[in-house]
Amino acid sequence: MKAIVTGHSRGLGEALAIGLLERGLEVLGVSRHSHAEMAARFPRFSESRVDLADVAAVCRFIESPVFQAFGNAREPVILINNAAMLQPVGRSGSLAAAEIQQAVNVNVLGPLLLTNAVVQCADPDLSRRILHISSGAARTAYSGWSIYGATKAALDHHARCVSEEGRAHVRICSVAPGVLDTRMQADVRQLETGQFPARERFISLKDSGQLVPPAEAAAKLLAFLFAPAFGDTPTADVRTF
Secondary structure, eight states, X not given: OEEEEESTTSHHHHHHHHHXXXXXXXXXXXXXXXXXXXXXXXXXXXXXXXXXXXXHHHXXXXXXXXXXXXXXXXXXXXXXXXXXXXXXXXXXXXXXXXXXXXXXXXXXXXXXXXXXXXXXXXXXXSOEEEEEEOOGGGTSOOTTOHHHHHHHHHHHHHHHHHHHTOOTTEEEEEEEXXXXXXXXXXXXXXXXXXXXXXXXXXXXXXXXTOSBOHHHHXXXXXXXXXXXXXXXXXXXXGGGO
């Protein structure tokens, strides 16, 4: 079995990639940054440096031999669309158009292109499991997070639509992983209250020790990913596992 993990260089993506490698899978990491320690530790790990904000680069990557060796593999394949960006944050009307486009490319267009390629390559006799990393922001509205919330909600609905296609060999679910102790959360705590009025809530979660370590969330996500029930529903929340 092979797996493709985007955003593997840190945080939840790093924990997911390591968890898959420890299970004996061959893993391809896709990120703007390399992970030398992971490469040195795991012989079954390879990586491609791809900027998911660059649509042309993503399309070239999909056509590349390294992607085809995974996405078109004659064996079961897992795709984890984990890479995402929080910015731009702020009230509608104050955001830069280029930043909106970048966020949509990374958070939505990249996952949709990669999913399409993996499913397109799939033989009906070979399973494909697609895990979108969603967010509570996809399901709860936050002032200042209109772009981030909308892009994560797009992944939720994409999973619903793909699930409706009813192909037995394609299992997909968009999962909110909980509030994690990652660099993204550190960035949230540095936002101005005017940009993000809910900032104090996330500071409180950190101060009270309620942020979940990435490795803990990754373990729950992978247990769910490999469970027979994965894909029975197109959206889920790790806090209900």
